[in-house]
Amino acid sequence: MIAVNITKRLDTAEGSINAHFELTINDGEFLTLFGPSGTGKTTLMRLIAGLEKPDSGKIEVDGKVWFDSAKKINLTPQKRSIGFVFQDYALFPTMSVRENLLFAAQTPEQRHNVDELIELIELTALSNRLPATLSGGQKQRVALARALVRHPKILLLDEPLSALDPSMRQKLQDELALVHKRLGVTTLLVSHDIAETVKLSDRMASIELGQIVRITKPMEFFTPQTLSGKLQLMGEVLSIQYDHPVYLVTLLTGNNIIKAVVSENEARVLKVGGKAIISAKAFNPIVMPLT
């Protein structure tokens, strides 16, 4: 179990704020830090990795203290058992795929497992290639595999899929889910993609301006409880057209475009570019006596 309770002064677009993060991550859990950019998601990740130092607080992993301001303990990133996947992948340019993974290996056993990992990410055929010759999706997979070589206590993924096109992103989300299921490594993901968050995470922490405002299951977060529809989709409003006497709303949900008819009152609260929920309530069955 990983217990984090730290503060850190953050410089944001709206000035300097005192961020306070408190959360516990269970063993083998996939937890997503969700929220708009500039709220401290990446910073929290870097604080856990030891790449930045908290102003105060404590980070404890499986009973071992990684950071404690009171006891002046601050382990270097080298001494923390972490796997970090950076937004730009940060592959070592002069090393081949295989060498990138071997570089991470510390024991003969880990060196031995490198080929297995390369197979897991389906890059066996490309294992002697240099990173510069790989596509974005392939680089991402190498970065993921490299982060897993040392069997870290926690895998930290900093928006690893943000630079990829939608189809590659979906494919890698599936792969990420598979890898997490196979290896069971405790994982922390930074994301502002709803589909990604719902698909991958056991729980999510919603972050706003340096605070964790809510930790829930992603479905509970994205689908407000007041609705009890059987079909429910989240989407972005693309357009609102007046088509006498009703309004026609076009929504983008995932890769699908859905049109729906709404009344004037309903149309007034929607705005183009905003998020919306579209739901269809099932009709109640009609029960009648037979004569």
Next chain:
Amino acid sequence: MESEFFATMALTFKLAAITTAILLVIAIPLAAFLVFSTMRFKSIIETIVSMPLVLPPSVLGFYLLLAFSPASLIGSFLTEHGIRLAFSFEGLVIGSVLFSLPFIVHPIQSALTQVPRSIFEASYTLGKSKLETMLRVILPSIRHGLISGIVLAFAHTVGEFGVILMIGGNIPGETRVASIAIYDEVESLNYVMAHQYALTLFVVTFAILLLVYTLNKKSLGGIR
């Protein structure tokens, strides 16, 4: 005559080689310091490193000569320990190292600046120390900057004139390098010898640079 020519050329390249080797050891940590340090007096050090670019070589040579003279604090200390730097090969090496410093530091510095921060951090998160990261990850990936720096420092030392003239004089076999020899031969109207030195320097430096640029271009290919 011939043997003197070869002795002078050998001395020239020996000086350049030793200078470059010393510079390489100094320049990498110095460049890393200039890129990553947040110390206050950093810009002062940066200025000192860059001074030889704009300072007349005679100025540097003059102050080195003063420093080396037994009358100065440094000079008297050295003399006490039996070291003589003025008009000696060792003195030339020190002068050349100072004078060629920016030519090797700047390419390494700019190459280091271009390495993304995340490359360093990725290596740290994989448990590697700063030193190991530098040796195994960073230096290989800035090898083009390193090679440019080495070549520039070497070529610049071969072509150096002013500082050497000031501190080294013109002692055959000890401090007489090719650039000084050319000047000397021209002064005594011995144009044939001057030409021999000049053409040799021209051809050799051209060949070195050509080789380096060709190799550099080849190694830029992707698959190996």
